[in-house]
Amino acid sequence: MAGRVCGSPLGLSSVLLAPVLVLAVLLAPPALGRGGRGNGDWDAAAQLPPLPPREDAARVARFVAHICDWGALATLSTVPAVRGRPFANVFSLSDGPPGAGSGVPYFYLSPLQLSVGDLQDNPYATLTMSLAQTDFCRKHGYDPQSPLCAHIMLSGSVAKVNETETDFAKHALFVRHPEMKTWPSDHNWFFAKLNITNIWVLDYYGGAKIVTPEEYFKVTFQ
Amino acid sequence: MAGRVCGSPLGLSSVLLAPVLVLAVLLAPPALGRGGRGNGDWDAAAQLPPLPPREDAARVARFVAHICDWGALATLSTVPAVRGRPFANVFSLSDGPPGAGSGVPYFYLSPLQLSVGDLQDNPYATLTMSLAQTDFCRKHGYDPQSPLCAHIMLSGSVAKVNETETDFAKHALFVRHPEMKTWPSDHNWFFAKLNITNIWVLDYYGGAKIVTPEEYFKVTFQ
Numbered sequence: 449m450a451g452r453v454c455g456s457p458l459g460l461s462s463v464l465l466a467p468v469l470v471l472a473v474l475l476a477p478p479a480l481g482r483g484g485r486g487n488g489d490w491d492a493a494a495q496l497p498p499l500p501p502r503e504d505a506a507r508v509a510r511f512v513a514h515i516c517d518w519g520a521l522a523t524l525s526t527v528p529a530v531r532g533r534p535f536a537n538v539f540s541l542s543d544g545p546p547g548a549g550s551g552v553p554y555f556y557l558s559p560l561q562l563s564v565g566d567l568q569d570n571p572y573a574t575l576t577m578s579l580a581q582t583d584f585c586r587k588h589g590y591d592p593q594s595p596l597c598a599h600i601m602l603s604g605s606v607a608k609v610n611e612t613e614t615d616f617a618k619h620a621l622f623v624r625h626p627e628m629k630t631w632p633s634d635h636n637w638f639f640a641k642l643n644i645t646n647i648w649v650l651d652y653y654g655g656a657k658i659v660t661p662e663e664y665f666k667v668t669f670q
Numbered sequence: 671m672a673g674r675v676c677g678s679p680l681g682l683s684s685v686l687l688a689p690v691l692v693l694a695v696l697l698a699p700p701a702l703g704r705g706g707r708g709n710g711d712w713d714a715a716a717q718l719p720p721l722p723p724r725e726d727a728a729r730v731a732r733f734v735a736h737i738c739d740w741g742a743l744a745t746l747s748t749v750p751a752v753r754g755r756p757f758a759n760v761f762s763l764s765d766g767p768p769g770a771g772s773g774v775p776y777f778y779l780s781p782l783q784l785s786v787g788d789l790q791d792n793p794y795a796t797l798t799m800s801l802a803q804t805d806f807c808r809k810h811g812y813d814p815q816s817p818l819c820a821h822i823m824l825s826g827s828v829a830k831v832n833e834t835e836t837d838f839a840k841h842a843l844f845v846r847h848p849e850m851k852t853w854p855s856d857h858n859w860f861f862a863k864l865n866i867t868n869i870w871v872l873d874y875y876g877g878a879k880i881v882t883p884e885e886y887f888k889v890t891f892q
Contacts, residue, residue, distance in 0.1 A: 481811035489808075518814035520742030520798050522758035529868050530825045534756045536744035536798040537823060540815035556815070562823070562870065562878050576742050576758040581803065586713070589703035591849040592740035593762035593778070601759060601784070603752045627813040646751050648784060656784050 480627035482517060488546035488624040490515060496582060499598065505649040506663040512600045512649075514549030514669075516577035517542060517624050521606075523566035523573050537563040540628070541575075542620040551665050553602065553642045554609065554617040556628050558635040567640075571605035575642055598651035602644050609639040617641065702849035704739060710768035710846040712737060713805045721806070721820065727871040728885040734822045734871075736771030736891075738799035739764060739846050743828075745788035745795050759785040762850070763797075764842040773887050775824065775864045776831065776839040778850050780857040789862075793827035797864055820873035824866050831861040839863065 482489040490496040496515065500507035518540045525535035540556065543549040553575055557564050567573065578592065578599035579585050585597035609617045617639040622628055631637060647659040704711040712718040718737065722729035740762045747757035762778065765771040775797055779786050789795065800814065800821035801807050807819035831839045839861040844850055853859060869881040 481808065481813055518800075518802055520744075520758050522742075522744035522756035522796075524746075524756050525796075525825075530794075530796070533794040533825065534744035534746050534796055535823065535825070536742050536758055536796045538798055538800045538802065538814060538821045540813055560877065562872075572752075572755040574744075574747075574752070574756055574758045576760055578740075578760045580740055580760065586703065586711075591703055591762055591847050592760060593847070594849060599760045601757065603747075603755065603757070625813050625815070627816060650784075655782065 480630065482624060482626075487626075488514075488517060488542070490582060496584060499579075499584070502598075502652045505651065505657040506659045507667050508598055508651045509600045509602075509647055509649045509659050509664055510549065510551050510667045510669070512577050512579060512598055513543050513551055513553060513602070515579070516581050518581065519553065519575045519577040521563060521573050521575050523563045524570045526566045526569045527562070535563060535566060537561070539563075540621070540625050542624045544616075544620045545623050547669070549669070550616070550620070551667070552644070554620050555606070555640045555642075556621050556625070556631075556637050557640050558631075558637050560635050567606045571607060572603075573606050573642065574601055574603040576601045595650050595652055595654075598649070600650070601648040601656075602642060603646040604642050604644040606640050606642055609641050613641070614639055702852065704846060704848075709848075710736075710739060710764070718804060718806060721801075721873075724820075724874045727873060727879040728881045729889050730820055730873045731822045731824075731869055731871045731881050731886055732771065732773050732889045732891070734799050734801060734820055735765050735773055735775060735824070737801070738803050740803065741775065741797045741799040743785060743795050743797050745785045746792045748788045748791045749784070757785060757788060759783070761785075762843070762847050764846045766838075766842045767845045769891070771891070772838070772842070773889070774866070776842050777828070777862045777864075778843050778847070778853075778859055779862050780853075780859050782857050789828045793829060794825075795828050795864065796823055796825040798823045817872045817874050817876075820871070822872070823870040823878075824864060825868040826864050826866040828862050828864055831863050835863070836861055 500511050520536050521539050522536050525533050541553045543553055580592035580597050590597035644661050647664055648656040650656045722733050742758050743761050744758050747755050763775045765775055802814035802819050812819035866883050869886055870878040872878045
């Protein structure tokens with residue numbers, strides 16, 4: 449029988465679930481989705497900026513980190529069934545409002561989410577983001593595993609954002625993920641960020657390129 | 671200075687790279703990309719099948735595992751800079767030809783890829799796939815982190831495919847990733863699969879649902 453983990457106040461037994469699901473869908477407010485035109489949803493707006501020159505790996509990394517509004521985060525699992533094993537989960541993120549990316553991936557997390565318990569035990573994590581998440585690779589005919597379909601891996605540690613950074617993190621996330629404003633307050637959402645220590649860029653043949661955080665953060669966009 | 675890891679025979683110093691890049695792009699054969707219409711590239715064909723009922727988590731998991739043609743794989747890193755830490759990387763995959771998914775994610779891997787060295791040391795891994803990779807969530811206005819934007823986590827171990835399964839794995843992958851047929855033979859590509867032991871499905875409010883491999887593999891599609 450299907451089970452349920454990481455229960456929230458909305459948790460119900462699966463026996464009772466079906467009619468409730470139907471009712472909830474009928475009563476649910478309209479989804480707000482992504483920010484849409486002008487708010488960093490480049491695919492929907494069909495205005496994805498051009499990829500920087502591939503030989504400038506730091507710039508490509510910053511481009512991917514800004515264009516993508518979600519990524520997959522690897523953590524060391526604390527879930528008993530797979531404790532100590534690598535785990536992967538999907539998170540929305542933003543490194544800044546459209547056109548003003550900082551390079552720092554910000555998250556809006558809840559202790560109720562899978563992976564967040566892992567991070568409380570061990571903050572080390574790797575985030576991967578790929579242009580396969582956008583229309584770029586499809587439009588150019590690049591397979592998601594082709595190095596031409598640029599993707600990046602950012603390793604580091606995930607930490608709560610401090611007070612001075614909260615306003616930026618909140619604006620960065622809410623402008624690109626307006627639905628977040630409506631998420632239930634009893635989930636204890638908090639702002640977090642990845643403190644990046646290691647960067648790999650796969651954007652061309654010849655293997656992943658290593659970019660230092662210094663090279664990455666000194667990139668500026670006009 | 672940007673470095674380079676996991677070098678292939680195509681590796682060149684960054685000083686020499688720029689003019690070679692331009693020449694290589696000009697001379698490169700046309701990209702083959704994904705399989706296109708009729709081959710499981712549902713977005714391009716604008717024919718994404720309907721999501722199964724959300725209360726049937728096993729069916730939703732099989733749906734996501736079949737619809738997605740790539741995912742993010744978490745491994746335990748063997749790269750010295752982040753040894754023992756969780757790592758995430760992007761891989762193309764296929765669980766079968768369109769309409770004939772097996773539920774088993776198959777990969778086409780090379781020892782030259784980041785993560786593949788990790789797997790040789792420790793085969794435990796978690797694969798995550800999300801409908802955020804398709805047009806589904808955007809079309810319905812679901813944020814990538816909303817549970818309504820269904821995503822799954824499949825934990826297990828990655829192993830080379832044995833001889834009897836090779837034909838299925840090869841067909842499953844090549845029909846949806848035709849570009850793979852042209853990848854350089856000196857990269858020692860091999861077919862692999864995820865032997866699934868644990869499954870989590872996030873497809874509705876109330877937390878992730880646990881599906882057993884038995885429930886997952888007994889799902890049939892018409």
